[in-house]
Amino acid sequence: MRLEAARQALIDLKEEISRRLRAINDDLSARPDSDIEDRATQLENEGVLVAMRDEGAAQIVAIDAALARIELGLFGKCVKCHEPIAGHRLATLPYTPFCARCARMIDQGRD
Numbered sequence: 001m002r003l004e005a006a007r008q009a010l011i012d013l014k015e016e017i018s019r020r021l022r023a024i025n026d027d028l029s030a031r032p033d034s035d036i037e038d039r040a041t042q043l044e045n046e047g048v049l050v051a052m053r054d055e056g057a058a059q060i061v062a063i064d065a066a067l068a069r070i071e072l073g074l075f076g077k078c079v080k081c082h083e084p085i086a087g088h089r090l091a092t093l094p095y096t097p098f099c100a101r102c103a104r105m106i107d108q109g110r111d
Contacts, residue, residue, distance in 0.1 A: 006070060014064075021057065028049055028050070062096075080098055081099060081101070
């Protein structure tokens with residue numbers, strides 16, 4: 001993946017996630033429903049929205065880190081083993097800091 005294309009993809013993704021986060025925050029700040037059954041449903045939905053908001057915020061942090069790696073000339077290299085990250089992995093998850101092998105090791109608790 002070319003660096004300028006990667007940078008633009010990351011910026012576009014960050015803008016998309018930011019738009020979603022604004023919509024989620026708008027939904028979360030809506031007035032509570034006065035009907036008790038509707039309020040129960042609203043509370044369940046709020047739990048899902050909070051989880052989505054937290055995930056989106058974490059993605060933005062990861063995107064900012066990937067943009068910093070581009071600026072430092074480190075984009076596309078695993079931050080753990082320093083080996084190249086496969087192009088198909090970056091195309092799927094452009095802000096990933098890990099190659100597939102290191103990501104598996106981390107997921108398995110063997111980092």
